[in-house]
Amino acid sequence: MGKKITGVLLVVLMAALLLLLFGCGGKQTQPSPGSQTGQGEKKSSNLEESIKAEGKVAQLKSDDGQPLLPPLEKKEVPPRPADPSKLPEDDAMHWYDMEYSGWGVTKVNIPQSPKDGAKGKKVILIVHGDHPWTTAYIRGAKKVADAYGMELKVMSPNWNPDVQAQMVDQAIGARPDMILMIPVDAKMSVQLFRKINQAGIPVIASNTHPESEAMKYVIAWTGPDDWGQFRMLARKFAELMHYEGGYAIIQHNPGGSPFFARTYAPITELKKIAPKMELLDKQAPGFEAEKTMQVVSDWLTRFGNKLKGIILSDDSAQAIGAVEAIKNANRQDIILVAAGNSKVGMDLVKEGKLQAITYQTAEGDGAAAVKAAADWFNGHDVEPVRYLPMHIITKDDVDKFMPAQW
Missing domain, CATH: 3.40.50.2300 (Response regulator)
Structure with missing residues (x-):
């Protein structure tokens, strides 16, 4: 008789447990298909809005009236000499590794794009120092960030490489979605870009070239083809x-x-x-x-x-x-x-x-770096090097570039 009662109790307990798992309580503890769909829709919606913003970004102007993001410059990259350093300094190929820095580099530990849109992304921009040119650069960067709805924080070491190294640590600690940086010192920047890369944070280099070793750790470099x-x-x-x-x-x-x-x-x-x-x-x-x-x-x-x-x-x-x-x-x-x-x-x-x-558009320089970041968030292909367009200003056309950006 005792065994029968025990069996009945076990059946009742099992029924109660099943009710908790699959009844009202179960709905609270199990992720529902509806909630998963909602997350997917939110991601899809954010991406759609970010891609839609690209039309607005393409229409932006610099303060001099020129397009903020004109078509990028194309550059032919010749084969690398066996040992450029053995060529004389007045031979263009002696400087191959500097002029063509970033091309043909095997990337290391580059994060995959989330492809969920640029809108709402938190980006830290570390510039090289305070200068009227830098002010214009930041202005261009903010124009693009605002158009995409990105949150942009700017830090400046005022030309001090040691301070820039400290700012890199601070930026890593803040865990942004992306770091953009103009290196103060080409050699020292290698370890800084490596540190950001090892922290798993995507990074883009801008304006001045770091040493070629650093290019392994960045998604891309953007700036003028000096x-x-x-x-x-x-x-x-x-x-x-x-x-x-x-x-x-x-x-x-x-x-x-x-x-x-x-x-x-x-x-x-x-x-x-x-x-x-x-x-x-x-x-x-x-x-x-x-x-x-x-x-x-x-x-x-x-x-x-x-x-x-x-x-x-x-x-x-x-x-x-x-x-x-x-x-x-x-x-x-x-x-x-x-x-x-x-x-x-x-x-x-x-x-x-x-x-x-x-x-040399300062605003366009800052804009190009943020645009590359947005393209990456939006799942677009980002070339390892993006050059700003080139032009020589003379007395014949100087008025077209007035008022000056800085």
């Missing part, structure tokens, strides 16, 4: 110089990629297209007008009429110093070209004191 546009500027410079005469170069700050591009792109290009032109000197006085003026004044005294042209890495402070030195020496025959395009530089072009500058 080598390409300085080759273009060199060709205009040679034309203005009638393909002969002595020239000198005011260089960018040593260490970063612009230092090499804005020195050796013109040197190697002019050797090829204008062998009668002679490099007299090259110096890096920094970005103080007075120091540039001292260097150019020395050149004008030392080389006299042999010096016919000067290439500048900056169209603001360096240009002001060079123009002042030329004015003091009462030289009317010096051809002056520069990287651009600040208000100072474009005003000097209008006045005929600078003959040509590069169009």
